[in-house]
Amino acid sequence: MQPLAEQILPDDIQIIIEDNGAGMSKADLESKFLVIGRRRRKGKEMDARTDSRRIIMGRKGLGKLAGFGIAHLIEVTSKVETETHATRIILDLDTLLNSGPHPTEAAAGEDLTAEQNATADGPAKQAEVKVPVEIIPDGAGLTKGTRIVLKRLVYEAVRGELAASLNQALAENFYGINASDFGITINNTLVDTTSADFAYAFPNNDTVPKNSLVKVNIPSDDLFGTNLSIEYRIRFRPPKHQLAAKGRGMRVYAHNRLASAPDLLDVKSSAHGFQYTSYLDGVVMADFIDEQPTDYISTDRQSLRWDTPILTPLRDFLTAQMNRALNDYANTVSEGLENKLKDDDFTRGVISAGRLPEHRERNAWQIAKTLAGRDAGDIESDFYRNTLKSVVSGIGHGEILGTIQLLAEQEHPELNEVIKEITKLTRHEFDEFMTIIDARLTAIQALSKLVEDVNFKAAKNEKELHLLFEKNPWIIDPTYFEFLTSNQGENELTQRLSKDLEIGKFAPQNYDPETDDEAKPLGANKRPDLTFLLSNQSLKRLVIIELKAPNTPLHIDHLTQLKGYMAKAEKFLKKTDGGTAVKVEGILIGSHNADTVAEKVQSLDYEIEKQMGPNSPWRVFDILEVLRRTRDAHREILDVYQKASLMPVSVAQLAGTAKKAAQ
Numbered sequence: 001m002q003p004l005a006e007q008i009l010p011d012d013i014q015i016i017i018e019d020n021g022a023g024m025s026k027a028d029l030e031s032k033f034l035v036i037g038r039r040r041r042k043g044k045e046m047d048a049r050t051d052s053r054r055i056i057m058g059r060k061g062l063g064k065l066a067g068f069g070i071a072h073l074i075e076v077t078s079k080v081e082t083e084t085h086a087t088r089i090i091l092d093l094d095t096l097l098n099s100g101p102h103p104t105e106a107a108a109g110e111d112l113t114a115e116q117n118a119t120a121d122g123p124a125k126q127a128e129v130k131v132p133v134e135i136i137p138d139g140a141g142l143t144k145g146t147r148i149v150l151k152r153l154v155y156e157a158v159r160g161e162l163a164a165s166l167n168q169a170l171a172e173n174f175y176g177i178n179a180s181d182f183g184i185t186i187n188n189t190l191v192d193t194t195s196a197d198f199a200y201a202f203p204n205n206d207t208v209p210k211n212s213l214v215k216v217n218i219p220s221d222d223l224f225g226t227n228l229s230i231e232y233r234i235r236f237r238p239p240k241h242q243l244a245a246k247g248r249g250m251r252v253y254a255h256n257r258l259a260s261a262p263d264l265l266d267v268k269s270s271a272h273g274f275q276y277t278s279y280l281d282g283v284v285m286a287d288f289i290d291e292q293p294t295d296y297i298s299t300d301r302q303s304l305r306w307d308t309p310i311l312t313p314l315r316d317f318l319t320a321q322m323n324r325a326l327n328d329y330a331n332t333v334s335e336g337l338e339n340k341l342k343d344d345d346f347t348r349g350v351i352s353a354g355r356l357p358e359h360r361e362r363n364a365w366q367i368a369k370t371l372a373g374r375d376a377g378d379i380e381s382d383f384y385r386n387t388l389k390s391v392v393s394g395i396g397h398g399e400i401l402g403t404i405q406l407l408a409e410q411e412h413p414e415l416n417e418v419i420k421e422i423t424k425l426t427r428h429e430f431d432e433f434m435t436i437i438d439a440r441l442t443a444i445q446a447l448s449k450l451v452e453d454v455n456f457k458a459a460k461n462e463k464e465l466h467l468l469f470e471k472n473p474w475i476i477d478p479t480y481f482e483f484l485t486s487n488q489g490e491n492e493l494t495q496r497l498s499k500d501l502e503i504g505k506f507a508p509q510n511y512d513p514e515t516d517d518e519a520k521p522l523g524a525n526k527r528p529d530l531t532f533l534l535s536n537q538s539l540k541r542l543v544i545i546e547l548k549a550p551n552t553p554l555h556i557d558h559l560t561q562l563k564g565y566m567a568k569a570e571k572f573l574k575k576t577d578g579g580t581a582v583k584v585e586g587i588l589i590g591s592h593n594a595d596t597v598a599e600k601v602q603s604l605d606y607e608i609e610k611q612m613g614p615n616s617p618w619r620v621f622d623i624l625e626v627l628r629r630t631r632d633a634h635r636e637i638l639d640v641y642q643k644a645s646l647m648p649v650s651v652a653q654l655a656g657t658a659k660k661a662a663q
Contacts, residue, residue: 011151033076073150077149079143087133087136090132200328203234214231216317232318240381243281247281250282250322254286255290341368497573501531546561553593553596
């Protein structure tokens, strides 16, 4: 089997490009067209024009080889108007590659002969390849002009919507050309190189048509001592019409031909309105670039030599104008958003359903405005609607860090601005949270001393510990305060799951914790009333907490019980939550005595050693270990906050801290 990448299509599948220009004679084809690397403009750069005064595009003479990128055979037929015949040449890639002697490799320490050196790979070696030339007496159907036929097309090159991609590429490369002067058709349909829809244009949005350009003079470097005349306009595509990353920025044309692909140049991500770069479609007509003795345009016409003295002023001017345009467009979008949001049923419904305190409701409206601004005011986009729900839910429950983590994990280029806005609007809540952190550290220290006490471990303090952990899940993990809740009344699904698992208040009425199997240290100790759930539906996360009394050594039966709860929970959620994937985790907490010789305890230790790790769905902790981990985590949060108070913290660092804490 031949790989698809190596296959070619039959000869009857062709791409035909034809023009009605001046054409080429037999002498032109032989002495000009077939010469690789010929610089057609050399020596007359300031006046390299055709008979009809159109500026000549050819510079390096390599474009004629571009066809080999998609075809193995190129047939060129051309006719000048004063001749009755046409001339045809056929460039066969396989024949060209196999013609002449093959390069000779020198053995180690051996010099090549002059003859060998002439055919070996080396720098700047010239080779002559014979290409047959055919005369077509009847003119091959051409009055004047050139026809190029691409045959034996490479399979990989012609997949997908070929006509659509060709249309777009040609429209961009020949932007602004008057169709009466130079028209391009694909399958008899004219390529429109002049029009596009725009929501805003800079400068003069209200006074100049959005498709029109404005003329300015830019002072050049003293070396040139003159002004550079250009025409330009910075436009923004409508909402829902974001440009691909490679299509954002200023496109530069010289004599209506692309000189540089879209580029944001030196625009910084910190610029006001930077989020609107995804809509920024700028165009510059800078003919002076193409009229210099020095070549400033790359061979593929995708970039310019921006750091040269003549182009640096243009780069600086365009960067400054893009910054101004982004600022103006951001302000324009913002001005109309407030009333638009107030009239939007979805936005009003989400914020109302959040039942927020007054100060947080004001924040929610401001955040809604910021979110809508990320999509140029599109309040019907999936991004706006999904993110607004998460944000309102987060600030409604004080889960600020959780909200930031949710946003940071989404794939959207403008989310940093949203995170920054939320952080700014809720900074006082961070301050309050840090006060709580400080108080918690004191509480953890006191609780650790209490748990270490021999009398505490000997007594049956299980129910008291259960209530403490359930009401203060941050003791187990500081992020549970932000991401998860054990409030059964607020989560109908969690409540139904607790009933299905027969835990908490749904424990069987005939359960007797005083039986030998429950009371003995190495008994079953299942105690279903001392299991509780922490959940967050938006994060699709459920944690099952199984707590054992301090006077009960943890053993393998306890882990088996926890795994049973996890299995039942996963099965329940698949049936009742529409099959949506929910991450189910389990935590077993109690007195972990690794020194005992009891078989059940040793079996648990073996399981922990072989199976428990950072990514395992279940974990086993001694009560004191839980307290130590939580103490260290709170100290780290406090340390980060104190450092942040002394120096600016980037949004990326803040989001990273939230994500790290969650992990």
